[in-house]
Amino acid sequence: MGTLYDIPVMTLDGTETTLAPYRGQVMLIVNVASQCGFTPQYAGLERLHQELGPKGLAVLGFPCNQFGDQEPGNADEIRNFCSLTYDVTFPLFAKVEVNGAGTHPLYRQLKRERPGLLGSESIKWNFTKFLVGRDGRVLARFAPNDTPEGIRKDIERALG
Numbered sequence: 001m002g003t004l005y006d007i008p009v010m011t012l013d014g015t016e017t018t019l020a021p022y023r024g025q026v027m028l029i030v031n032v033a034s035q036c037g038f039t040p041q042y043a044g045l046e047r048l049h050q051e052l053g054p055k056g057l058a059v060l061g062f063p064c065n066q067f068g069d070q071e072p073g074n075a076d077e078i079r080n081f082c083s084l085t086y087d088v089t090f091p092l093f094a095k096v097e098v099n100g101a102g103t104h105p106l107y108r109q110l111k112r113e114r115p116g117l118l119g120s121e122s123i124k125w126n127f128t129k130f131l132v133g134r135d136g137r138v139l140a141r142f143a144p145n146d147t148p149e150g151i152r153k154d155i156e157r158a159l160g
Contacts, residue, residue: 003136007106010094012075022058026158027132031064031098033071034081038127042086044148049090055159059090067125098123113138
């Protein structure tokens with residue numbers, strides 16, 4: 001089994017890549033959606049990106065439409081919404097599935113390394129967050145209602 005850095009991902013503009021460019025950084029990987037009660041967290045995620053990015057944090061958003069069809073848009077619609085509504089500048093990737101038979105390999109590995117409550121690997125809703133250390137190990141998993149501001153101390157600790 002390879003590392004998180006070896007897993008193929010696709011950027012929102014359709015470019016195939018991996019997470020290798022983020023090797024050595026702390027990553028906050030979030031399944032995002034534009035029509036969710038937690039969508040305002042985009043503002044806090046962007047603030048983390050702006051304030052802690054220079055210290056080595058990479059906030060990475062993975063749109064997902066598996067929870068109440070709350071991310072129905074195509075790549076252009078997602079990009080426009082994030083840019084115009086929340087001035088998002090952190091990297092966004094192509095839509096993924098985080099549960100079920102079509103689970104993206106990145107989320108399969110994240111969930112395996114850091115299961116949720118009672119050992120459940122299932123993602124419960126949009127804006128579940130995984131904090132990955134500079135060494136590529138998953139340090140923590142945060143619930144959708146854990147706000148970016150609420151987990152900032154954990155991120156700062158991971159940044160060193």
